[in-house]
Amino acid sequence: NAGVTQTPKFQVLKTGQSMTLQCAQDMNHNSMYWYRQDPGMGLRLIYYSASEGTTDKGEVPNGYNVSRLNKREFSLRLESAAPSQTSVYFCASSEGPAIPEAFFGQGTRLTVV
Amino acid sequence: GQSLEQPSEVTAVEGAIVQINCTYQTSGFYGLSWYQQHDGGAPTFLSYNALDGLEETGRFSSFLSRSDSYGYLLLQELQMKDSASYFCAVSLSGGYQKVTFGTGTKLQVIP
Numbered sequence: 001n002a003g004v005t006q007t008p009k010f011q012v013l014k015t016g017q018s019m020t021l022q023c024a025q026d027m028n029h030n031s032m033y034w035y036r037q038d039p040g041m042g043l044r045l046i047y048y049s050a051s052e053g054t055t056d057k058g059e060v061p062n063g064y065n066v067s068r069l070n071k072r073e074f075s076l077r078l079e080s081a082a083p084s085q086t087s088v089y090f091c092a093s094s095e096g097p098a099i100p101e102a103f104f105g106q107g108t109r110l111t112v113v
Numbered sequence: 114g115q116s117l118e119q120p121s122e123v124t125a126v127e128g129a130i131v132q133i134n135c136t137y138q139t140s141g142f143y144g145l146s147w148y149q150q151h152d153g154g155a156p157t158f159l160s161y162n163a164l165d166g167l168e169e170t171g172r173f174s175s176f177l178s179r180s181d182s183y184g185y186l187l188l189q190e191l192q193m194k195d196s197a198s199y200f201c202a203v204s205l206s207g208g209y210q211k212v213t214f215g216t217g218t219k220l221q222v223i224p
Contacts, residue, residue: 033211040121042200042216043156050211058211090155094212100146100163100204102212104155 002026006091006105013081013112021076021108023091031094032074033102034066036087043090049074050097081112115139117215119201124221125191133186133218135201143204145177145184151197196222
């Protein structure tokens with residue numbers, strides 16, 4: 001039972017490069033989320049998808065785009081990476097919107113140089 | 114807007130009891146949950162309170178007072194493995210429909 005799987009686990013990008021972070025869950029959850037975690041800042045919501053076919057901005061959406069490809073997959077794209085986007089990115093899922101128990105992937109550690 | 118406040122660091126002795134507080138200001142409050150995160154790991158769900166009162170799960174308990182916009186996580190019989198960061202998170206309903214996290218409390222358990 002894999003839960004939430006994120007790829008890649010580590011990535012180094014040059015400023016201006018683009019990349020997509022992949023996330024898939026096998027728990028048949030309706031809602032999925034992307035967070036970034038920076039030292040002293042906790043987890044900040046970038047984008048979320050309350051259900052398949054919908055996406056909404058979170059607290060820090062600038063510089064990111066998302067795609068809810070199907071019920072299982074929710075990807076996060078950085079179109080032109082900036083050093084300020086150096087962070088640890090977590091994908092999470094829950095049975096539904098505002099359901100308190102969210103399951104997290106192991107994170108992607110991204111460095112932009 | 115929304116805000117959650119919790120202490121940045123707490124130190125406690127192995128075998129003791131520690132309380133981590135969380136105050137919040139939100140619109141559309143639905144409930145308060147707690148997560149644990151070890152260094153380098155992913156957050157994992159601990160507990161949830163939608164109603165006022167105390168919820169107990171083994172050594173961990175969580176409390177909520179909706180009228181005071183306040184909650185806490187109580188850890189009893191502390192073990193070294195409890196050294197981790199603890200996040201409170203609010204579930205929001207209505208037009209928000211998401212979970213928003215606090216900045217976390219780093220708990221250090223010392224012998």
